[in-house]
Amino acid sequence: NAGVTQTPKFQVLKTGQSMTLQCAQDMNHEYMSWYRQDPGMGLRLIHYSVGAGITDQGEVPNGYNVSRSTTEDFPLRLLSAAPSQTSVYFCASSYRGPLLGEQFFGPGTRLTVL
């Protein structure tokens, strides 16, 4: 199993550009989530999904969109990048969610918005 994969590993954008961060898992997990990690802030939940076709907002959803058309994939879209979105982004998955199981994290995407 590859576990949770994320692409790209690094990305530089200009303000106003859009892009999609990819996340995929091959463990047949129902729950997937996106976090951002900023210095001094800890990890913060952006969006999450409890299954294909079901998504919900986390703590910091503004400026980001998600969709979940398959169990395996959970892409995160930045609609119009802003410098405040410079961060490290982690995708995670688990069988049924953080109450019921261990979370598996991807390797992260380091995003810089100029």
Next chain:
Amino acid sequence: KNEVEQSPQNLTAQEGEFITINCSYSVGISALHWLQQHPGGGIVSLFMLSSGKKKHGRLIATINIQEKHSSLHITASHPRDSAVYICAASGMNSGGSNYKLTFGKGTLLTVNP
């Protein structure tokens, strides 16, 4: 506001020492996770617990539900234990969801040889 607080923020130890990292939270929770993040990267889940104590190798995690407190202990610490340790709570009462994790800011542990 639902909060998860960790202490200390930074911890330096000599190889072989017994390490304790603390995590406290402001309201009742359903489960508490301990995670490890090595410099430059990836995040690994160490424990998930909702009561009592769990042990894996040299790592021990405990939780006291009444006192809203959890500890992560490392016995016989080694330089390879140097990492950031993060606690996270799910199902925080006061509007929290079982599907959302609230994270502490992490404890940076450095173990010197």
